Amino acid sequence: MTEATIVNCPTCGKSVVWGENSPFRPFCSKRCQLIDLGEWAAEEKRIPSAGDLSESDDWSEEQQ
Structure with a gap:
């Protein structure tokens, strides 16, 4: 057992x-499962990374 x-x-x-x-x-x-899902959907929770870019960074795939 x-x-x-x-x-x-x-x-x-x-x-x-x-x-x-x-x-x-x-x-x-x-x-509790739905509360957690809602927090992720509202971007209250996130997995941090060193390369985070925001939409205001004017990044595109063409830039190198």
Whole structure:
């Protein structure tokens, strides 16, 4: 018998068992999953990179 893996919900911090009984894992609920998705869609969350360019940088694929 293997020990269940427990993770914390990234949205609310509640403990979640990582397994078939937790269909929204790593989230505790559909609500927390949708809150997280909304934050990504609104660009409140992002993965940082050294080469981030904003739309105002006048970058195009033709420039070298």
